Amino acid sequence: MFSFGRRSATCEFCNVSSxxxxxxxxxxxxxxxxxDIRPAARVHVxxxxxxxxxxxxxxxxxxxxLLRSMRAIGNKILDDHNVNFAMRKMGFHIPPFNSVNHLHLHVQALPYSPSYKAIKYPISRGHGSHKKGLSWFAExxxxxxxxxxxxSINFLPC
Known part of the structure; x- marks a missing residue:
């Protein structure tokens, strides 16, 4: 169904297990x-x-x-937590602003935790032909x- 790369023995997210x-x-x-081991929001997966x-x-x-499947899983998780659609945020950090080099979708229920700064997950709306503005996070x-x-998805407007 999806074209994936090979699993990596050294990648932390290739080896996720309980x-x-x-x-x-x-x-x-x-x-x-x-x-998430350091949740930024009430629900952070x-x-x-x-x-x-x-x-x-x-x-x-x-x-x-692939992305649509990831979004469906994220919405199912947020549905299971009774999270209102207006309080949902899902997206990706864009390299080099990511912490793990394995594609991972942040699924969050807002608001952010008081000790956490929302600046790590900025939404930048695009304009004209750009779907995203200057930002290190893409919804x-x-x-x-x-x-x-x-x-391509990158830091600059795209």
């Missing part, structure tokens, strides 16, 4: 989700593909289905639209 200390809350044959994909820079137009909807237009 036995390795992760709080896995969802898994299927292609994806798994686990709670990472949704990752089982196979290694370096980052959003690696994604192409043919990966839109899932922005990422899908950028890829559908056969463009």
């Amino acid at each position: 036995e390795k200390g992760f709080n896995v809350i969802y898994e299927d044959s292609n994806f798994l989700a686990f709670t 990472q949704v990752v593909p089982r196979k290694h994909i370096e980052s959003v820079h690696s994604l192409k137009k043919e990966d839109v289905a 899932i909807v922005q990422a899908i639209e950028i890829l559908e237009n056969d463009r």
Whole structure:
């Protein structure tokens, strides 16, 4: 169904499991989700593909289905937590502003924790032909639209 890279023995997110200390809350044959070890919001989960994909820079137009599946999993998790749609935030940090080099979707229920700064997850709306402005974070909807237009996701407007 999806074209994935190979699993990496050294990638932390290629080796996610409960036995390795992760709080896995969802898994299927292609994806798994686990709670963030430093949650920034009331609910903060990472949704990752089982196979290694370096980052959003690696994604192409043919990966839109992958992102839609990740978004569906994120929405299911937020539905299970009774999170209102207005309080949902899902997106990706853009390298070099990511902490792990394995594609991971941040799934969050706002508001952010008082001790956490929302500045780490800025939304920058695009203008004109740009779906995203200058920002190190791309919302899932922005990422899908950028890829559908056969463009690359990066820090600059795209």
